[in-house]
Structure formats: C-alpha cells, structure tokens
Amino acid sequence: MPKIKIDGKEIEFKQGQTIIEAAKDHGIEIAHFCWHPKLSVSGNCRMCLVEVEKMPKLVIACATTAADGMVVRTQSDKSLAARNAVMEFFLINHPLDCPICDEAGECKLQDYTYKHSVGESRFVEEKVKKGKRIQIGPYVMFDADRCIMCSRCIRFCDEIAKDPELTFTKRGDRVFLTTYPGEKLDNLYSMNVVDICPVGALTNSDFRFKSRVWEMSLTNSVCTGCARGCNIELWVRNNEVLRLVPKYNEDVNSYWMCDHGRVNTFKFVNAKDRVDGPHIRVEGNLVRVGWDEAYAEAASRLKGFSKDEIAVLGSAFATVEDNYAAAKFAKSVLGTGNLDFVKHVDPAFGDDILRKNDITPNSFGAELAGVKPSKNGNDFNGIIKGIKEGKIKALYILEDDIIAANTELESVFAKLDLLIAHATNFNKTTVLADIVFPASTYAEKNGTFVNFSGRVQRIRPAVATLDVDRALEGMSMSRWDKFGTKFDRWAQGKHFDARASWKILVGLASALGQKMKYGMAEEVFLDLAANIEAFNGLDYDTLGEFGVQLNNLNSKPSDKN
Amino acid sequence: MSEKNIPAKKRIKDLTLLEKVYVPEIFKGLALTLKTMLRPKFTMEYPEEKFIPPASYRGRPILVMEKNGEERCVACGLCARVCPPLAIEVQASETENEKERYPVRFEINMLRCIFCGFCEEVCPEEAIIMSMDYELAFTNREDAIYGKDKLLVPVNQSSDKIGFLRSYR
Numbered sequence: 001m002p003k004i005k006i007d008g009k010e011i012e013f014k015q016g017q018t019i020i021e022a023a024k025d026h027g028i029e030i031a032h033f034c035w036h037p038k039l040s041v042s043g044n045c046r047m048c049l050v051e052v053e054k055m056p057k058l059v060i061a062c063a064t065t066a067a068d069g070m071v072v073r074t075q076s077d078k079s080l081a082a083r084n085a086v087m088e089f090f091l092i093n094h095p096l097d098c099p100i101c102d103e104a105g106e107c108k109l110q111d112y113t114y115k116h117s118v119g120e121s122r123f124v125e126e127k128v129k130k131g132k133r134i135q136i137g138p139y140v141m142f143d144a145d146r147c148i149m150c151s152r153c154i155r156f157c158d159e160i161a162k163d164p165e166l167t168f169t170k171r172g173d174r175v176f177l178t179t180y181p182g183e184k185l186d187n188l189y190s191m192n193v194v195d196i197c198p199v200g201a202l203t204n205s206d207f208r209f210k211s212r213v214w215e216m217s218l219t220n221s222v223c224t225g226c227a228r229g230c231n232i233e234l235w236v237r238n239n240e241v242l243r244l245v246p247k248y249n250e251d252v253n254s255y256w257m258c259d260h261g262r263v264n265t266f267k268f269v270n271a272k273d274r275v276d277g278p279h280i281r282v283e284g285n286l287v288r289v290g291w292d293e294a295y296a297e298a299a300s301r302l303k304g305f306s307k308d309e310i311a312v313l314g315s316a317f318a319t320v321e322d323n324y325a326a327a328k329f330a331k332s333v334l335g336t337g338n339l340d341f342v343k344h345v346d347p348a349f350g351d352d353i354l355r356k357n358d359i360t361p362n363s364f365g366a367e368l369a370g371v372k373p374s375k376n377g378n379d380f381n382g383i384i385k386g387i388k389e390g391k392i393k394a395l396y397i398l399e400d401d402i403i404a405a406n407t408e409l410e411s412v413f414a415k416l417d418l419l420i421a422h423a424t425n426f427n428k429t430t431v432l433a434d435i436v437f438p439a440s441t442y443a444e445k446n447g448t449f450v451n452f453s454g455r456v457q458r459i460r461p462a463v464a465t466l467d468v469d470r471a472l473e474g475m476s477m478s479r480w481d482k483f484g485t486k487f488d489r490w491a492q493g494k495h496f497d498a499r500a501s502w503k504i505l506v507g508l509a510s511a512l513g514q515k516m517k518y519g520m521a522e523e524v525f526l527d528l529a530a531n532i533e534a535f536n537g538l539d540y541d542t543l544g545e546f547g548v549q550l551n552n553l554n555s556k557p558s559d560k561n
Numbered sequence: 562m563s564e565k566n567i568p569a570k571k572r573i574k575d576l577t578l579l580e581k582v583y584v585p586e587i588f589k590g591l592a593l594t595l596k597t598m599l600r601p602k603f604t605m606e607y608p609e610e611k612f613i614p615p616a617s618y619r620g621r622p623i624l625v626m627e628k629n630g631e632e633r634c635v636a637c638g639l640c641a642r643v644c645p646p647l648a649i650e651v652q653a654s655e656t657e658n659e660k661e662r663y664p665v666r667f668e669i670n671m672l673r674c675i676f677c678g679f680c681e682e683v684c685p686e687e688a689i690i691m692s693m694d695y696e697l698a699f700t701n702r703e704d705a706i707y708g709k710d711k712l713l714v715p716v717n718q719s720s721d722k723i724g725f726l727r728s729y730r
Contacts (some may be wrong), residue, residue: 487670
C-alpha cells in the first residue's frame, strides 16, 4: 500500500484517497468546515490548508489526492498561520451571537476559534447584516448572518436528499443562501442540514431554544419511525426527550435520518396522555390501581376462559424481548396457539434513500421472536374471524394501537369479553380495554430491534421511570441529573409508573402461578439467543454499538422496500 | 509564627509581686475598659442604621431590568453552567424582539447560592450582577427560590456596581 507522512507519522492510504480522508482513517483530524465524508468536495472554506513538501504553495487537504511519498505538515508555522488567517476572515462577518445561538456548545466555528485562532479581530468596520429568523422550510430556521457559506446544505440537498432546493445568490461578502424561487427546504430529509451545518445558521425549529446542549444527556438508541432502524441519539434533559439526532452507522443510515423520525417519534414519551400506572375498567371508566391489584384482576379474569378462547397479539412496535416474552406467555402460560402480530405497512411512506414502507421498527424481530400462530392456532385474520364468531372471547394486545390503524375493528373488539392491552399512551384501543398495563416506551427500556434487513440493534433507556432508576441502571446522566435533589425544581421531571412489556408479562405469569424467570431484559435476550437459531451466540455485548447482522435466517422479510 | 514568638504561659511561681497582689491588675483592666469606652464606635445600630457596602460587594445576584421593563438576559445559560453549586436554572424561549431569546423562567435557589460571583463574571450581556442587597431571610425552601419577579431590578439601581464592573473589565 502507498504511504504518506503526516506530521512525521507514516500512514498507509488507499489509492485515490485525498489527504484529509487518509488522515481521518488514521485518527488525524485536519480542521475543515466544508468537507464532509459523505458529500462531494467543494473546497471553498480553505480551512484545511496544509503544507506539502515540494509544493510551492499550501494546498487544501480535502481536494488534494494523496500520492505515495508525500510529506504533509499540518502543524508547521505556515499552516498554523494560514488557519488563523482563514478563521479571522470567517469571524469578520460572523455576528458572534453565541449567547443566543442554539449551536453554541456543538459549533465547529466556536471550537476552531479556540483551537486555531489567536482570538483577536482587527476588523473595526460594520459587519454585513443579511437577516435573521428566516423560516427556510417547515423544520429549519435560517440565520443568514451566521452562515459561513460552506455549501454543505446545498450539496446535501443535491446529492443525498436528491431534491435540489438550496442555492447561493450574490457574490463576495454578500453571498446569500436561499431556496430556489417558489421552493422551500421541505424535502423528507431536510433537518439533516441542521446537523451538518458547521455553525448555527441552520437550526432545528422544533428544538429551538429548548435547551443548551451541555445541559442534556445523550443515549444511543434506534429510531422507531420505520423498519430501517436508523441509529439515533436521544437527548434528554430533566427526564424529558427534547430532540433526536442521527448517529453514524455506515451499515444502516450513514449520518442521516428522515424528518418524520426526528420530529414525530419521541413526543409521545412525555405526552400528557401517557398511561401512568395500571388501570382497570370500573363502571365504564378506567381507574388507576396498584400493580398487584391489576395482576390479580387480569389473572383471575384470564382464568375464566378456556385456552382456545384466548388470543395474544404481539407488536411490531415492541422489542424482540417483549415479543419473545409474549410468545412464551401465550404458549406456555396461557397455552393458546392464537398468536400473531399486526404489520403496519404504508405504501406511500418508503423511498429509496432511507425510509421503508414498513412503518414499525421491529416487525422482522417480532416474527423471529416467535410471535406466530402454532399449528392449530389462528393468525391475525383468524383471530378477528374468531372474535366475530364468538369463538375467541379474550384478547391480549401488546403495545399496538390496532384500532387506530383499522377503525373497522372497533365494532369487532366490542364483542370481546375481555381485552387486556399494554399501552404507552391512552389510545383508541385502550378506550375498549378492560385492563390497561402501562408499557415503557422505547426510550425507557433496554431491548433490541431487528430492522428490515435482519440487523439486530440495541435500544437503551434514556428516560427514567418509577421502575428504572437513572443512577442504578447506569443510564447516561447530565450534570443536572447527577446533582439534583428532590428540592430542586430542575430535577423534578415526570417519572411515569410504567414497565417494559416483558416485565409486565413476568409479573402476570407469576400471578397466574407460572414462573418466567427473567430479572432484566438481557436475560430475556440470552434465553432467546439460546432457543432461536437466528440469534444463536448473541448477547448485548456482541451487539455493541452498531448492532449485528443476522446471518442464519430461515425467513426473509416480505416487505423488501 | 514560630514557636519562639509565643510567650510561655505564666505559672503562679513566675508572677511578680505586683501581679500577685492582684489589685493593681484590676485597675489596669478597668483603665483599658475606660479607654475603649471613650473611643469612637464602629458598631452600627442595624437594622435602624444600614450598612452601605462598597461597589465591589457581592450581595445577592440580580437580573438587570432595562428601562423598557424587559430583562437584559438572553438566557444563554452560561451562569447556570458556571454556577458551582448549581443554584441557577434558566429556561429560554423565543421573543419577537431583536434579541430573539429571553428567559421564560429564571430561578436562583438562594439556599444553594454561595455568592461567588462567577455568574456575574461569565455573563456576556452584563445581565446578572451581584447586588448590594445582603438582606436575605426566608422561612421555607420554596421562598428561597427566587424567580424573575424577585430577581429583576431596574438598571438605575445598580449603576455603582455596573460602573465598578466596567472599570475592572
């Protein structure tokens, strides 16, 4: 392999790589604004100027192809002076309004000002003003003063979102980022420009001014918006999810995620309609009761039905662990073969970038976990038919608002003698339910999802419940979480009385006189890994940060899109 | 101070005759008392008479209220970040003003505050300053949490302090 020398360190590179790419692969960071590993090279910011031996002038590392034997100096006097000069130019027209800028704390310009600039300006004239608070798209706010004209957002729309909407107009210090006439920045991936904007010019208008970034904790998780399973970070303050940000995983989502996932998949976690504690229907109304009372009520009522009169529906929204526990609960505790889950497919949702038509995060995982009818049992259509005919009288539903997806089922479910539902929020299904167990959301529990391609990925708790304590569970903690007391108003975020579905099933099994010996989610997963071929040999450690692709799959997912 | 400088404690056997007689020592003591009585007083009859601190004094932190009745603070949260005992909580929100951001909630827990003045030092807007106010008393935890209603003080009441801050910038 050819080699180049960067700052005295000899590194190998692949033919065709640029200096900045070769350096990045070996953990050497060359300062840059406009270069992005997934976007084309623009070379306009001039921040990555480095000295290369035998070249008369400094070159930009992002657009210079590495050649064998090249000697690059990033810390020489010349390149330090060049970076300082570039920074001084950038800061001439930058408003320096960091106190009111949402990007502060995660701003490349801010970081580089400390690292690569002497921190003094010689510019005394008026700064160019181009306008603030320009709503450039439904979710993106543009502040033209802060823009450093790196063109990353333009290239993102052109190359990744495949929907050219942004462009520069004018020249020199009046260069202005704007949308094409009549266009808005409203592609399905528009908010990624907020992440790649190296300054605070493009900000998330959904998250605007909600919190400073250093006040939040972040937890790696998986987006629940569709079957892609984009890797995300959950940003939490005071036990409330405030924003989702994509996390790099080359095998799944690269650096990106769609706006739907980013905006619509976390607000229910802290919504007012969360189910807080178990509820039992008394005289037509759902009344909050204690866990033991709810378990006892559910157990005694389930005992009143014969095995074939009961059906269990798993959920493509619940984790693999929850579904495995549900399958086990149905088969060995209730003894019923009427077991299935509902697929939610929206043919209009998918595209050929990230979005998939299957709008649930774990339909493949539910299938693999064994949520399917046994030989004599009924599948979903059979269960519905059975309810209509009066053969199935009791239905147990895991986290899935089936009625909202198909309102015709409302009259069918009304025929049931007993409907038990696990739900995170009160919904159209809980309206009919006799017993509602409060299920933890994906942001409150450990577990795994299997995405459309058969990749197993971990979710981790980011929001504490009464069942899951932030410190004891080793969840990520901000400074506020660490030092808050019950007397601090900023530490009194709502803790819901909810449990992971598998845990509810363990409790209910015990009330029915059967033991499901699981104490934590990983034990469910280990049991499943031992019993289901596709998961053999896996545990939470081997899944690691980026998940594991399942190989020995017997079935392939039906929805390829 | 080294040990040599500390006078050894006198034992009874070390006392001179005059000291042993005791009466002259009483008069010596009374003379000192009398001398002190005639000196000018430096105690104050607080609360009738108030101590007016110098401009450098660090009393309770306040928020500067501009003449138009609005706060200077833009809710950047640096004071909350720098505050060693985590006494400050800031929740930002958006306004229609030119400065887009303002604190919709600004609370200082005076039971946590240690009057270090870091908030004043870090503030980029000269919006939070340590006032001359040292009279703080509360009877329960809730009262000790000062919201914007108690924190906002018109700018003209703090001109001494602001002048001091500017002279040492």
